[in-house]
Amino acid sequence: MDMKRDYYEDIQLIRTKTVLVGTILLLGALVAVPFLVGGYTLYVISLIAIHAVVAIGLNILVGYTGQISLGHAGFFAIGAYTCVLLMVKAGVPFIVALPAAGFVSAGFGFLVGLPSLRLEGPYLAIATLGFGMAVTQIISHWDFSGGHMGLEAPKMTIGPFVADTGEERYAVIMAVTVVLTVAAVNLMKTRVGRAFVAIRDSEIAAAAMGISVSWFKTLSFAVSAFYTGIAGALMAFALEHISAGTFNLILSITFLAMVIVGGLGSIAGSILGAALLTYLQVKLGVIQEWPVLGPALVDVSKWFFSVEGLPNIQSIVFGAIMISIAIFEPLGMNGIYLRMKRYWKGWPF
Amino acid sequence: MIFFDLIVGGLSIGACYALVALAMVIIYKTSEVPNFAQGEMAMISTFVAFSLIETYHVGFWTTFGLTLLFALFLGIVLELAFLRPAKDPSVLSLIVITLGAEMILYGLAGWKWGAKQNPFPVPFSEFSGITPGGVMITEINLWTFVTSLVMMVLLFVFFRFTKLGTAMKAVQQNAFAAKAMGIPTRRILTFTWGLSSVTGAVAGLLIAPLATLDPNMMLDPMLKGFASAVLGGMTSLPGAAVGGYMLGLIENFFGGYVSLEFKSVVAFGVIVLILCIKPSGLFVRHFERKV
Numbered sequence: 001m002d003m004k005r006d007y008y009e010d011i012q013l014i015r016t017k018t019v020l021v022g023t024i025l026l027l028g029a030l031v032a033v034p035f036l037v038g039g040y041t042l043y044v045i046s047l048i049a050i051h052a053v054v055a056i057g058l059n060i061l062v063g064y065t066g067q068i069s070l071g072h073a074g075f076f077a078i079g080a081y082t083c084v085l086l087m088v089k090a091g092v093p094f095i096v097a098l099p100a101a102g103f104v105s106a107g108f109g110f111l112v113g114l115p116s117l118r119l120e121g122p123y124l125a126i127a128t129l130g131f132g133m134a135v136t137q138i139i140s141h142w143d144f145s146g147g148h149m150g151l152e153a154p155k156m157t158i159g160p161f162v163a164d165t166g167e168e169r170y171a172v173i174m175a176v177t178v179v180l181t182v183a184a185v186n187l188m189k190t191r192v193g194r195a196f197v198a199i200r201d202s203e204i205a206a207a208a209m210g211i212s213v214s215w216f217k218t219l220s221f222a223v224s225a226f227y228t229g230i231a232g233a234l235m236a237f238a239l240e241h242i243s244a245g246t247f248n249l250i251l252s253i254t255f256l257a258m259v260i261v262g263g264l265g266s267i268a269g270s271i272l273g274a275a276l277l278t279y280l281q282v283k284l285g286v287i288q289e290w291p292v293l294g295p296a297l298v299d300v301s302k303w304f305f306s307v308e309g310l311p312n313i314q315s316i317v318f319g320a321i322m323i324s325i326a327i328f329e330p331l332g333m334n335g336i337y338l339r340m341k342r343y344w345k346g347w348p349f
Numbered sequence: 350m351i352f353f354d355l356i357v358g359g360l361s362i363g364a365c366y367a368l369v370a371l372a373m374v375i376i377y378k379t380s381e382v383p384n385f386a387q388g389e390m391a392m393i394s395t396f397v398a399f400s401l402i403e404t405y406h407v408g409f410w411t412t413f414g415l416t417l418l419f420a421l422f423l424g425i426v427l428e429l430a431f432l433r434p435a436k437d438p439s440v441l442s443l444i445v446i447t448l449g450a451e452m453i454l455y456g457l458a459g460w461k462w463g464a465k466q467n468p469f470p471v472p473f474s475e476f477s478g479i480t481p482g483g484v485m486i487t488e489i490n491l492w493t494f495v496t497s498l499v500m501m502v503l504l505f506v507f508f509r510f511t512k513l514g515t516a517m518k519a520v521q522q523n524a525f526a527a528k529a530m531g532i533p534t535r536r537i538l539t540f541t542w543g544l545s546s547v548t549g550a551v552a553g554l555l556i557a558p559l560a561t562l563d564p565n566m567m568l569d570p571m572l573k574g575f576a577s578a579v580l581g582g583m584t585s586l587p588g589a590a591v592g593g594y595m596l597g598l599i600e601n602f603f604g605g606y607v608s609l610e611f612k613s614v615v616a617f618g619v620i621v622l623i624l625c626i627k628p629s630g631l632f633v634r635h636f637e638r639k640v
Contacts, residue, residue, distance in 0.1 A: 062441070068444065118625065122383035122579065125383060126575055127620070127624060129575075130576065130617025133613070134617050137611065138611070249568065253448050256445070306462065309459045309460040309462070312455075312564075315453070322445050322446070322449030325445070326438065326443075
C-alpha cells in the first residue's frame with residue numbers, strides 16, 4: 001500500500017525496497033562503467049552527466065518554479081570561466097575553485113532573478129536572453145578571459161590525485177553529478193522546494209499562504225545558476241579548452257529542450273532528457289557514417305542540399321522533437337514513463 | 350559631423366529592427382506567442398531571394414515580389430503545421446514550439462546553403478548617395494528608410510481600412526466576441542502569421558545588404574527586434590516602430606562615442622533597465638494580474 005502516515009515518511013529519500021535495490025544497482029553500474037567501456041564512449045557519458053546537472057538546475061527554475069530562462073548558456077559560461085581563471089590566474093586548487101564557480105554563478109543568478117520579480121512571460125524571456133548574450137559578448141571581447149582565443153583548462157587536481165585520463169575525469173564528474181542530483185531530490189522535499197512549486201501553481205495563492213514570493217523566486221534563480229555554473233566548470237575540464245563562441249543562444253535553447261523533452265518538474269526526467277539529446281547530438285553530428293541512412297542522406301544532399309551542411313540535420317531533429325513534445329506529450333519522457341507505470345499497475349484491467 | 354552620420358546609420362538599422370518588431374507584435378497581439386522563429390523565417394525568405402537572383406537570374410523587383418509571396422506562404426504553412434495542432438497550449442509550450450520551428454528553419458538553411466557568407470546583391474550603391482548639408486546618406490540607406498516607411502504605411506492602411514485588417518484587430522481585442530460576430534478566428538490567426546512573415550521578410554531583405562547573408566544573419570536583428578518590441582510594449586504597433594528606431598539610435602551612438610566592441614550589449618542593458626522601471630514597456634499600461 002502506498003500510504004503515508006506521517007511527515008517523515010513523506011520526505012524519505014528512499015521509500016521502498018524496490019527503490020533501494022534500484023538505487024544500489026544504478027550506483028554499481030555507474031562505478032562499473034569505466035571498466036567496461038573506454039575512450040570516446042566514456043567521454044560521451046561524461047558529457048551526459050554534465051548536461052544532466054544543467055538540466056536539473058534549469059528544471060528547478062522552469063519546471064518547479066514556473067519561470068523561464070533563455071540565458072542559461074550565460075551561467076554555464078560564467079561557471080566555466082570562473083573555475084578556469086581562478087585556477088590559472090590565482091592558483092586556487094580545484095576543490096575550492098569548483099564550488100566557487102557555482103557560487104559566483106549563483107550570485108549572477110540572484111542578480112538576474114531581481115528583474116524577474118516584475119517580469120513574466122516574453123518579458124522575462126528577453127531579459128534572460130539579453131543576459132546570456134551580454135555574457136558571451138563580454139567574455140569574447142575581454143582580454144583577461146582570453147578573448148576570442150579562449151582558455152586552456154588546467155588539470156583537475158584533488159590533493160595528490162590528478163585526474164588526467166578519461167576514466168579519472170569521469171570519476172570526478174560522475175561523483176559531483178550524483179551528489180548534486182541527490183541534493184536536488186532532497187531540496188524538492190523541503191520547505192524551499194514546496195515553496196517553489198506553490199509559486200509555480202499560483203503566485204497569488206502562494207503569497208497568501210505566507211510564502212515570500214520575491215525571496216523564493218530569486219532563490220530559485222540562484223540555485224538554478226549554481227547548478228549550471230558547476231556544470232560549466234566541469235565542462236571546461238571535459239573539453240580541456242573553452243571559448244566564448246560555444247556559449248551561444250543555441251546552447252541555451254538546447255538546455256531548455258533537454259528540460260522540456262525530459263519532463264517539466266521531474267529530476268529523473270531531466271536526466272533522461274539530457275541523456276537523449278546529448279546522445280542524439282553526438283550521433284547526428286556524424287550522420288553520414290550511419291549504416292543505411294547515411295549514404296542515402298548524402299545522396300539527397302548532393303541533389304537538393306549541400307553535403308558540407310549535412311550536420312545541420314541535428315538542429316532539424318532537435319526542433320522536430322521539441323515541437324512534437326510540446327504538441328503531443330507536454331509532460332515529456334517523464335509523462336510517458338508515468339503513463340506506462342499506471343498501465344502496468346492496473347494490468348490486466 | 351559624426352553626430353549626423355551616427356543618426357543616419359542608427360535610423361537605417363533602426364528601421365530594420367522596427368520592421369522585425371512589428372512582425373513580432375502582429376503575432377503576439379493575436380496569439381500571445383513571442384515568435385522566436387521570426388528571424389529564421391525572414392532569413393529563409395532572404396535566402397530564397399538570393400537563390401532567385403544568383404541561380405535563376407530573376408530581376409530584382411520581380412524577386413522582391415516573389416519573395417514576399419513565399420514569405421506569406423511560409424508563415425501560413427508554419428501556423429497550420431505547428432501552432433494549430435497544439436490544443437490548449439500554455440505560454441511555455443508555445444515558446445517551445447516557436448523555438449523548435451526556429452531550430453528546424455535554421456538547420457534547413459544551414460543544410461541547403463551552408464555556412465558560407467554570401468554578399469546580397471542590390472541595385473543600390475553603398476558609396477554614393479545624396480549629401481544634404483554635408484551629411485552623407487547613401488543610396489542603400491535611403492532605400493532602407495523609404496521601404497520601411499512604405500511598409501509601415503501599408504500596415505497602417507491595412508489595419509485601418511481593409512476588412513481583413515479590421516477582423517484581425519477584432520480578434521486581437523477579444524477573440525471570443527469576434528467569433529460570436531461570425532469572424533473565422535482560426536483562419537484570421539493563420540493570415541496573421543502570413544502577414545507577420547511578410548513584414549519580417551521585408552526586414553530580412555533590408556538587412557541582408559547591410560550585413561552578409563548566412564544562416565546566422567538574422568540572429569542578432571531578431572533579438573534586437575524582439576527587444577524593440579518589448580521596449581514598445583509588445584502589444585502596441587506604433588510602440589514597436591518607435592522602439593526599433595530608438596534602439597538603433599542608442600546602439601549606434603554608444604558604438605560611435607563609447608565603445609564599438611560592446612555595442613550590441615548596450616541594447617540589452619537598456620532593455621533590462623527600462624523593464625525594471627516600466628515592466629510592460631514604454632507605450633502600454635501595466636496590468637496587475639488579479640485573482
